[in-house]
Amino acid sequence: MVTHEEILKIAKLAKLSVSADELVQLTKDMSEIIGFADTINAVSPENSDFDNINHLSNVFRDDVVAPSFDSGEILKNAPEQEDGYFLVKKRA
Amino acid sequence: MTNYELVSGLETHIELATKTKIFCSCSTEFGGEPNTHCCPVCIGLPGTLPKLNRRVVEYAILAGLATNCEISPVSKMDRKNYVYPDLPKAYQISQYDMPLCKNGWIELSNGRKIRITRIHIEEDAGKLVHQRGNTFVDYNRGGVPLIEIVSEPDIRSIDEAREYLEKLQTIMRFIGISDCRMQEGSMRCDVNISVRPAGSEALGTRTEIKNMNSFAHMTKAMDYELNRQIDLLESGEKIVQETRRYNEETECTEGMRGKEDANDYRYFREPDLVTIRVSAEEVAALKAELPELPGARMKRYTGELGLPEADAQQLARSRRIAEFFEAAADGVKNPKAAANCIIGQMFSRLSTEAEKEAFDVAITPEQLRELVMLLDAGKIRMNLVKSTLEKMLDTGKSAKEFISESDMAGLDEDALKAACEQAIAANPNAAADYLGGKEKALKAILGGVMKATRGRADAVKAEQLLIQLIKK
Ligand SMILES: [Zn+2]
Numbered sequence: 293m294v295t296h297e298e299i300l301k302i303a304k305l306a307k308l309s310v311s312a313d314e315l316v317q318l319t320k321d322m323s324e325i326i327g328f329a330d331t332i333n334a335v336s337p338e339n340s341d342f343d344n345i346n347h348l349s350n351v352f353r354d355d356v357v358a359p360s361f362d363s364g365e366i367l368k369n370a371p372e373q374e375d376g377y378f379l380v381k382k383r384a
Numbered sequence: 385m386t387n388y389e390l391v392s393g394l395e396t397h398i399e400l401a402t403k404t405k406i407f408c409s410c411s412t413e414f415g416g417e418p419n420t421h422c423c424p425v426c427i428g429l430p431g432t433l434p435k436l437n438r439r440v441v442e443y444a445i446l447a448g449l450a451t452n453c454e455i456s457p458v459s460k461m462d463r464k465n466y467v468y469p470d471l472p473k474a475y476q477i478s479q480y481d482m483p484l485c486k487n488g489w490i491e492l493s494n495g496r497k498i499r500i501t502r503i504h505i506e507e508d509a510g511k512l513v514h515q516r517g518n519t520f521v522d523y524n525r526g527g528v529p530l531i532e533i534v535s536e537p538d539i540r541s542i543d544e545a546r547e548y549l550e551k552l553q554t555i556m557r558f559i560g561i562s563d564c565r566m567q568e569g570s571m572r573c574d575v576n577i578s579v580r581p582a583g584s585e586a587l588g589t590r591t592e593i594k595n596m597n598s599f600a601h602m603t604k605a606m607d608y609e610l611n612r613q614i615d616l617l618e619s620g621e622k623i624v625q626e627t628r629r630y631n632e633e634t635e636c637t638e639g640m641r642g643k644e645d646a647n648d649y650r651y652f653r654e655p656d657l658v659t660i661r662v663s664a665e666e667v668a669a670l671k672a673e674l675p676e677l678p679g680a681r682m683k684r685y686t687g688e689l690g691l692p693e694a695d696a697q698q699l700a701r702s703r704r705i706a707e708f709f710e711a712a713a714d715g716v717k718n719p720k721a722a723a724n725c726i727i728g729q730m731f732s733r734l735s736t737e738a739e740k741e742a743f744d745v746a747i748t749p750e751q752l753r754e755l756v757m758l759l760d761a762g763k764i765r766m767n768l769v770k771s772t773l774e775k776m777l778d779t780g781k782s783a784k785e786f787i788s789e790s791d792m793a794g795l796d797e798d799a800l801k802a803a804c805e806q807a808i809a810a811n812p813n814a815a816a817d818y819l820g821g822k823e824k825a826l827k828a829i830l831g832g833v834m835k836a837t838r839g840r841a842d843a844v845k846a847e848q849l850l851i852q853l854i855k856k
Contacts, residue, residue, distance in 0.1 A: 358409035
């Protein structure tokens with residue numbers, strides 16, 4: 293079950309404001325969603341191949357170095373850059 | 385005043401010494417120009433897929449085996465969501481509820497066991513440089529494989545915390561999965577701390593000090609935080625559960641505002657990576673690869689070889705030193721002599737702790753063994769061992785290059801007897817004086833023996849032999 297306090301905390305983290313009416317409705321909706329997720333969680337991954345439809349496990353690569361990209365290429369889509377770094381400007 | 389007890393647990397992050405990152409083939413090499421060890425996978429571009437490095441799983445299992453953990457037959461990767469510039473994807477791929485290793489322990493020198501809750505694998509974040517209010521981001525370190533080793537809150541003193549971390553460091557270096565250099569960030573830890581009245585079973589409210597990057601900072605931060613919490617309790621105030629940071633300048637811990645609400649990481653299964661299954665055969669094969677660990681070696685050195693505890697500890701501090709010592713002491717009568725050479729003269733030539741552990745020396749263990757064998761056989765004395773070892777370390781040459789046949793010949797039983805007889809013959813007055821009760825006269829004759837053998841005779845044996853010969 294989801295409590296009102298949990299809904300308010302999630303709302304705060306998501307920076308949303310929630311009215312008293314919305315709180316009641318959201319709590320009910322969220323409880324139903326979580327309830328549905330519990331159905332999925334009830335299947336233990338320890339004893340099933342439920343985890344992916346191709347029944348794949350242990351897909352690995354060998355520890356062999358391949359050339360990386362040129363830093364110019366890596367920074368190409370960066371909104372801002374300086375001296376080879378991604379630049380995150382101070383927020384006003 | 386109430387007596388308080390420290391209750392602490394450590395979360396230790398260790399960078400694995402793989403050649404490539406955890407999910408892509410970029411190099412993990414330390415340093416380099418910013419953003420030059422990057423590709424679309426490790427900067428999180430849409431449409432890219434991570435692929436797990438097999439060696440990361442193997443190294444983490446080795447870490448688990450070396451710390452008495454159970455290895456999970458089935459585990460998986462999860463997404464830990466948080467928004468910060470050091471994570472290009474806005475989530476870190478980690479393990480949440482099914483870590484690769486769990487339920488281990490490390491034993492401290494006082495016999496207490498610090499339980500290890502879990503060891504999981506995850507990717508490191510990028511490096512941030514804050515300047516003039518702006519943040520410069522370098523993703524070279526982003527995607528480097530880490531293991532996080534989480535202990536139970538079993539630590540009861542700052543000394544225990546230090547020893548626990550040192551033990552982890554030694555073990556991980558021994559098995560060769562990380563260089564564990566705190567100053568370079570390849571080992572760092574978060575410390576959970578609470579206090580309670582001594583004897584109480586209940587746990588107090590805890591705080592977490594983030595990102596300790598040296599042993600000195602960790603002990604200072606713990607000391608400060610312990611006293612801060614005790615002061616609060618003594619003055620009737622409440623401890624706030626929070627994340628704190630250690631300020632190196634003020635040597636205090638301070639609260640990190642805004643972190644309290646962010647502890648909801650909304651973990652969920654990483655859909656881009658498949659299940660990890662580890663068979664019993666694979667675990668057995670890795671176990672067979674594991675070298676003998678420092679604790680077991682120390683026990684062997686103090687037990688079988690009869691070395692003092694302090695020597696054993698010095699020799700077991702790195703795999704390189706331990707293996708050098710064992711090869712040098714192999715089959716010798718006096719392993720303590722080999723230990724002394726290493727801990728004394730050889731260590732004194734290596735200035736830093738790191739150099740000592742790397743133990744890059746000019747001679748082979750076989751050359752040291754040969755020198756110790758000469759001592760064993762009574763062919764040379766300890767003072768000649770020292771001067772010869774110096775020359776060997778300067779040149780890389782063998783002991784026999786510096787010790788002539790006559791040096792060695794001068795010291796077997798017959799040669800010693802001959803030298804004693806000659807010394808008596810050369811100084812008949814002193815012999816007569818000694819017989820007449822002047823004990824000091826013997827010193828003059830002994831001096832003759834030492835001179836003739838160039839200081840390589842065993843003075844105690846020579847003295848006994850002289851008395852026998854004079855009294856005859
Ligand atoms: Zn990459």
